[in-house]
Every structure is written in C-alpha cells, then in structure tokens.
Amino acid sequence: MTVRTLVVWCPDWPVTAALSTAGLDQQVPAAVFAANRVVACSAAARAEGVRRGDRRRTAQGRCPELVVFEEDLERDARVFEPVAAAVERLATGIEVVRPGLVALPVRGPVGYFGSEQAVAERLIDQVAGEQGVECQVGIADGLYAATLAARTGLVVPAGGSAEFLAPLGIAELDQPAERRGPERAALVDLLRRLGLRTLGAFAALTERDVASRFGADGVCAHRLARGAEERPPSRRRPPDDLGVTQTPDPPLDRVDAAAFAARALAESLHDKLAAVGLACTRLGVHARTEHGEELGRVWRCAEPLTPTGIADRVRWQLDGWLRAEDRPTAGLVRLWLVPEEVVDATALQLGLWHGGAEDPGTGAERAGRALVRVQGLLGPEGVFTGVLGGGRGPSDRVRAVPWGEQRLPSADPDAPWPGRLPAPSPATVPAEPVAVEVLDDSAAPVGVTGRHVLTGAPAQVVLGGGPPRAVLAWAGPWSAEERWWERERRRSRLQVVLDDAEQTALLLVREDKRWTVEGIYD
Template sequence: MNTHAVRRIVVWCPDWPVVAAMTAAELSYSTPAAVFDANRVVACTGPARSAGVRRGMRRRESQGRCPELVVCQHDPDRDARLFEPVAAAVEDLVPGVEVVRPGLVAVPARGPARYFGSESAAAERLLDQVAARTGQECQVGVADGMFAAILAARRGTVVAPGGSREFLAPLGVAEVDQPDGSAGSDHRDLVDLLRRLGIRTLGAFAALPSSEVATRFGAEALTAHRAACGAEQRPPSRRRPSPDLAVTEKLDPPLDRVDAAAFVAKGIAERLHHALGAVGWACTRLGISARTENDEELHRVWRCAEPLTPTGTADRVRWQLDGWLHGRRGAERPTAGVVELSLFPDEVVDAGGLQLDLMRSATGDADARASRAFVRVQGMLGPDAVLTGVLDGGRDVRDRVRLVPWGDERSPSRDPDLPWPGRVPAPSPSLVPEEPWPADVLDGEGCSIGLTDRGRLTALPCRVTSAGRTRAVSRWAGPWPLAERWWERDRTTARLQVVLAEEDADESGEGETALLVVFERERWWVQGVYR
C-alpha cells in the first residue's frame, strides 16, 4: 500500500492561530495566550501550556489554570493573511507549494532532494529560508503520504522511503483526528470508539483488514485507516482536469479591498462548482491565480482533504486574496489592484461518491438557486444585506442568536450547549426586539414594582404598561437574578416572565401573550415576547 504514497516535504509552523493572533495584536510570544473557537482552545502559546492549558480545553477551565491568559478569537482570515509571507518564502526556494491550511504547506520531495543533494539538506534550507525571510519558527518533516509527512513535521524528522507505516505504528490512535483533516474529516467519535475497543495505536488500527474497517466503521473510517497505513487518503488517479474547467473573472474596477474580494470569491466559486458538477467531478486541489494592473502574476495552490464545497472554495479565495493584498512580514505586496482572477481544479475526484441525505437531495437545487440569489443581493446592497442566524451561547436572550452575513462561517462564538447558569428557561421568546422597549410593572395600587437588594420583587405584579397600553397580568414567574459580570455593575438586575390577560384566550391558553421583562438601569424593559 505504501508504494502508492507520494513522498512530500511538509513545513509546519507550530501553534499558527495563536502566533497570527499575537502578531496582529503586536504582543510578545512569551505572553500566555490562547485562541478560542466555540469556547474551546484551538491553539495556545508555550507559557500557556506550561500553566496547564491544552487544545480542546474549555475557556473557563483554561482561565482557571492560567488567570492571566490573553483570550483571542479564532479568525481564519487573519491566519491566512499572515501566513502568506511564509508560503511565499517556501515557494521562492521550492516550486509547487500546496497550502494545506494556514500554518502548514507541502511540496513534492523529489525535486528539492535532487537539487540540494538530499532530503535532509532540503529540509535544512527550508528552515533557514523561512526564518530569514519571515522571522517565524517552523519544523520540517519528510515522509511518504501527506498524513505521515505532517506527523513527521510535528516531530521534525525525515522518515526513510517506504518507512511511513513503521514510523506511524507506535503513535497513538488519536493522531488520526488532525485539525488539518489530513486523515479525513472529524474523527473524534472514531477515536473514542477505537479506544473502547482496545485499539490504542495507529499500528493496531492499520493491522485491521480494510474490508472489515469499511464494514464495521464506514467510509470515513476507511480514509483514516489508509492514512494509518501510510498510504494516500485517496487512491492515485491519473485523471487530469480539462483546461476548459478553469473560470476567470475580469475585475473592473481593480480589486484592492477584502470586502470586495469576498463578493468576487462567492460568485467565481459558484461558477467553478457548476462547471465541475456538469461533468460529475469534485475538486480536492484548487489553483488560484491573479493578475494585477501592473501585470504582476500571483499563483497559489490549496489542498483539501475533503472535496471542496462552493463555500470552502470561496473561503480559500478570500483568504488568499487577503494574504496577497495585506500580507505582512516579508511578503512582497502587489503594487496595484487585481484585474483578473482565475480558479482551476488542479486535482479532481469522482463526485459520484458524494452522497447527499434524502432531505438535501430533495432541496439541493433550490438551495443552490437561493444561495446564488443571496450573493447577488449582497453584491448590490452590501454584505450585511443578507443575514442568517447562528445559535450562540449566553445568558441573555439577545446573546443566544447571532446574525452573520450570508456566506460567512456559521459557527458559534460560544458553545450553546454549555449550562449557562442564569439564562432564561425554555421556551425562548418568539420575538426579541433589537432594542428593549421601556415598560412599567405595577402592583394592585398602580405603583411601580422594584427589586430588593436580594433580588426579590417589592410587590406582586398586577399590570404591565408598555407602548402606551396597560394590560392585566394573569400569571407570572420569577424573578431570576442575573449575576453576569457582577463586578462591573452597581445595580440589581433580574428578569421576570408575565402572562397578559386576553379576552379571546381559551382555557388551554391559546391566544395569550407573554412578555420577558428585565429590571435594569433602575427600570423595567421588555426584552422578548412569547406568542
């Protein structure tokens, strides 16, 4: 199986997300810091690791272990923009650079090894080149197969030809769950299952017959099994994409802003995938080329473990353009705006294996048409003209849903599945005003109700006045004190649910309206409406 694996040199910049974040913030790398995505650590600095912070750890636990931890949010655009100088430095020494993800690039090993005399000499030259051109630290590894080469780079070693399987055998089975997707998609559940079955190492996993792996664990596990054997993720294919599949966009006026790049990326990605879909192919290796007003030629190749989607393609185009236009630390920026942008599939696979579930297969065409319409609206009115909701974490109802522009990554900034003590109990309000409405909660005498120092009501609520209308209260629940960021507040805050009496409501409660009101800034406000 190893005979099918292409030998590669991989350049890896450790902890790149946090390195990029610290560079952008102009902070020292000796500062304990971590980058978080969905409230979990993506990467952290050495001082943070020394304090006990680890990848995958929740934010509260990491801050408990390291109180002085600097918290940075995950930003793929920033990571790609600041990584462009590193990719350019590697490409100046060795042609054929493939960006696997920001922080990780791969090149074929055969040419550099012949030119510099050996693979070890080529690795040393790459280390010196990156350090001299960008000032960044990196590690280089050489092995057969992308997965083995990435793990070799993490250990800074050169694996002998044909020795990838032996190199991988003693490593823990958790290595198949790599953030770069070199062994396929998310394999956390697979790793957990293999451990419970007593399979602890990649060697033990590779020893299983591939037919048994496919039958017992499915197609995704088979991809991980090939990686554990030191083979390529997909069997080699001699199919070469037709040059006619390349798509080109003429840009007038020239493109020199990232927001404009985002619009162009979405449209050209849709065109590319429409052309690939017409011939039944999917792209796994994407070439991006650009030409500026001053005839400067820019080119980069992005490799993806899984076949690219239109959104994934648009993301890579946007990242690459951002890196070219606003790269730092040693990268030569274009001297003029981009007037021509081209995408071409450098490597394709048969799309027949990309099965959709029943619901997606029934709605896929309609979803694609809607997506194209949304992109056109954004092109005419701006990125904020079309927004989509993302379920987020938080205690306040206004924090539970975050609106992001159509086409942007729809991932929560905070884990919505955390307990979030003090949040409003279910069900959630059906209407949440952009700005709370002022209100008065009155007792039986018509006097305003307040809160005691212990967060209790000063009287029983009987009526609510809002928008110039007073309505009786039939039932109520609460109050629930809100203790979030109590050190910044000099007031008592609590929420209350009240059900308004309705003349046309039946005994089951149909037709009733309820309000979520909050006592804040020494008065009541309507934060949500239940219908």
C-alpha cells in the same frame, strides 16, 4: 504509490498569527478560542497548564494573565501568506494545506540541494531568516505521515512510513486542525473502545473488513494508518476547460470587493464541476495585475470542497495578497480558478443543512424556510429540534425545542453528573415507560440494594408480561440519587443483551422498586 513529501509546519499558528496582528511578543501566554474552548495555545500558556479543549474559564483560572483571542481563519491565512511565499522562493510547487502548514514534493529540492536533510535545514533557516517564524520540517512517504513527522522534525526513511506510524495513538487520525467533522471523531472513539489503540493495530485489519464495518470514512482512515495516500493514486485529472475566469472592472484592490468576487467564482467553479460529476480536492488560485504581475497558489484539501469551502480559500488568498507588505503594485484585472485535482462528486455528500453552522449557505436557508412552512401547517408545536444538555440518562439529556425558539439545554452538559450512563447512548427512547421484570437463575426478582449492588445476576427478562427471554450479557448498575422537585429520586440503570435472533440490547432503569425500559440500542 505514495509521493515522497516534505511538510513545513509552524506550531501553534493561530496564536502566532493573532499575536503578530496584535503587535504582541510571541513569548506571552495566549490562546485562541472557538465556541468558548481553546483551539490553540502558545508554549507559554501550555507551561501554565492550558490545553486544547479547555473551557475559557478553566484556561483563565490556570493562567490569569492569559491573552485571549477569538478564532479568525482569514487572519490566519493572511498572516501566513508571506511565510508560504518565503518557502516558495526556495522550493517551487508548494501547496497550502492550511494556514500554518505547506507541503511539496521533495524530489525537486533534493536534486538541487543534494539531500533531504539539507533541504529541511535550508527551509528552516529560510523561514526564520525572512519572517522570524519558527517552523519544523517533516519528510515521509505521503502527506499524512510527513505531517506527523513534522511535529518532531523527523525525516522518515523511504518506505518506512508504515513503521513510523504504527506505534502512534489512534487519536492521530482525528487532527483538530483538519476539521473533518464529527464522523472522524466518532470513528476514533469507536476504534478505541474496540481495543484498537494504535495506528498499527488498525492498519493490521484487512481493508475489506474495514469497509464492511466502518464505511467509506473508515477506509480512508485505514489507508492513512497504513502509510498510504488517503485517496487511491488513480485520481482523475480535470479537463482543461473546467477552470473559471473573471475580469473585474474596475480592478480589485480592496478586500471587500475581493470577497464578493471570491463567492461568485466559487459558485461558478462548483457548478461547472457538478455538471460533470466531479468535486475539487486541490484548488489553484491565480491572479494577474494591471502591471502584468502573475500571482498563484495551490490549496490542498483533505475533503472535497463545497462552494463555501472554495470561496473561503479564494477569499483568504486574495486577502493575503492584497494586505501583504509586498502587495501587488496594481489592482487585480484577472482572476481564475483551476481544479488541480478532482474526485467523483459522490465523495461530496452534503446533509440537509449544507454543513450547518460550519458551512452556512443557501441550503441551510432553504431548509429553514421549509420548516417554517411546515410549522405554519401543523402549528408551533409541530416541528421540534433536539438539544443535548446535562443529565444522567438519555431521556434527561435531550430537550425538544420548537423550531424558531432559542436552543438552550435544560442543564449544563459539562457539569459533573455522578452516575451518568456511559457511552454509547441508546438509539430509541420509548415515549412511555415499558414495564419489565428482571429475574435471576432461580426466577427470583432482581433488585438493587442500598449500596447500589444487584441482589442477583440477571438471567431472564420479561417484557410487558410476555415469555421470559434469556440474558446473554449485562452491565451495571449505574446508580444516582437526585432531587426531583421536592423529593429525593433514586434510580439505577442496567444494560442487558437478550439471547434472541436480533440480540436485542436494552437500557433498563429501576425506580420505586420497579424496572422499566428506558432505551433500546441498535
């Protein structure tokens, strides 16, 4: 059963927060960048052609007067705290999903104001009147549907979330602000290539088929597409003794001291939950001042929180309290964290790098030290990491870099590469080329003409002098002429699927009038 949910959404919040901090007018064209790409832009910038995902040079070329800011999550959370407080003064029980978006069960406010439409109007007036911030309200069954409804200020009728979601594009499963990682983006790309271009088409599949083909993340995405909650309703309530408390001495009144306390509390809470096999998905952050003031806020998270994720949210919240205009009248003498909702810890599966650059921590440091030790045993060329760069084929694009050296691509990956092999890339690239013959129905060799056309339809493939193997399907060719040192290099690529028990898929490349195996697909 899904909960009737109201979402208050402030569009382009990173830009709004950045302009507010800089003291600039909200109507100027501005954009926030991370890794040299636009992650959010103002309406004025969009009117000039700036879009999310644009490179900085492209964005500034389209809008020369663009005001540029770097991504700062602490700034976003700090400036958003007064907005969240304004919403809470009208409707209690709010949860901060991320800076710029809060959610709350709609049942309580409706009982007081009379209707969902009245609640939405009062909240919009409240935020605009107190904070001067534009916002939109969406109401639907479940957080996901309500969040999408907020984009158009829509109140979805009860029981109508699935119908509302059905015509929306499949890309809505990968919300950039949710930071779900590359797995969700890869899932969306795969669904699109399979012809499932809307949420309704994906929702029409059975959950059993989705689980067998797409795994756990696919099941979560499938539940969202159907208008259900991402996690089943039988979520475990945490025992009362899982909260952690700290009594700072002296009282906290500085942001740097609060950041140190946040990390210690986060690690303590994570260790306590891990000991009983749980992970937190809704985190309550609470504090008490010397004058007895009580502060509290609940953060809702799409994914189970890592120690760094917990520490970030605690730090953001303390930063918002301590730097707000109506900041507490005294220092914080007690801090405590409460896991408001938990899931099995198997939902939190950390990789070797403990989240890598997005979640730096002791796990990444330990892995780095281990690789240095291995490198000491095997020599500098004993440990390599791959760097993806520009090129047309898989062997061209990946550069192996010894551990510890600067990880720079051999060529610009964003430059145009005519004749580039389309996705997906092969899983295995042979270290040495494997000779192969491609034959048509009459057993005549298949070549490529000067106009980049095959001389015949591939019907058989002979690998390394073995018996001919029938071709089940093929695609291509993709041809390109390249300058390799001082000579012209002309290569054509062809994909074939062999009619054998494994249905082996190969990437073949033709150069100097001979075919070789360049890659093998899983």
